[in-house]
Amino acid sequence: MKVLVAVKRVIDYNVKVRVKSDHSGVDLANVKMAMNPFCEIAIEEAVRLKEKGVATEVVVVSIGPKACQEQIRTALALGADRGIHVETDEEIQSLAAAKLLKAIVEKEEPKLIILGKQSIDTDNNQTGQMLAALCGYGQGTFASEVKVEGDKVEVTREIDGGLVTVSLSLPAVVTTDLRLNEPRYASLPNIMKAKKKPLEVMSPADLGAEVAPRISVVKVEPPAQRSAGVKVASVAELVDKLKNEAKVL
Known part of the structure; x- marks a missing residue:
């Protein structure tokens, strides 16, 4: 079974x-860049499936400028077999x-596509769901446990009320949550081996996909500075401050 992981x-x-x-x-x-933490979890899960003998090949794909190959090589060092880079400088x-x-x-x-549930920059939590809809595949989002048995995958999902388990027919899309696993660190020998693993480069035009932005950013501002908290000596003082200073009572 082939597993595709997006980073x-x-x-x-x-x-x-x-x-x-x-x-x-x-x-x-001059800002340090890295692989999205949820994508690291996705790679770890795919590699574990391969180690269990469930997956036969793990393919990692990343979209973005040439520098994205650094993250692909990191994924290859963590255990992925080959990489695909869709190179573009577009947003x-x-x-x-x-x-x-x-x-x-x-x-x-691939029979299974694994993505991080969201990226820590745009924080949209959309791509996995959109991909499943476009492909017509079942989806298991916010996965805290993944079990593949035959042509089915069971995904335990984290929801507000606790946990729910869904059974999906393969191929399927899974998005990873924090508690799914703890990603490993790449060893130096594996980092060296990753340099020799195949990495295919293509463009959005090669795939026939339109990538022009549909949403424009009007303005970006840092969050407002929060004032320091204070200690109060009594409940009466707390109520007084909530009523007269914070004006929430």
Whole structure:
């Protein structure tokens, strides 16, 4: 069984994000970039399926500028077998990403497609659902457990009220949540081996997909600074502050 995993290049989660002076977007100059954390979980799950003998091949795909190959090589070092890079300098929004991934799915014919539930930059939580709809596949989102048995995949989903398990016929789309697994670290020997693994480069035009943005950003602003909290000596003082200072009572 072939597993396809999509990964995204984002600002490292340890970096404090800066807004451009003209408020047109986020400043990416000299900023450390990394693989989206939810995508790391997706790669880990695919590699574990391969180690169990369920998957025979793990293919990783990323969409974006040439620098995205760094994240693809990281995924190859973590255990993926080969990479596909859809190279473009255009801003790729959720629907465009889903259309490009659909074209890759039609080309590769994987039985299982795994994505992170969302990226930590745009935070949209859309691409997996859009891809499933475009392909006509069943979807299991916010997965905290994945079990593949025969031509079915059971996905335990995290919801507000607890957990729910869905059974999907393969091929299917799964999006990963935080508690699905803990990603491994790439060893130095595997990093060296990843340099020799195949990486195919193509363009959106090769896939016949339209990637022009459909949504325009009007303005980007950092969140307002929060004032420091205070300690109160009594309930009466707390009520007084809530009533006269915060004016929430």
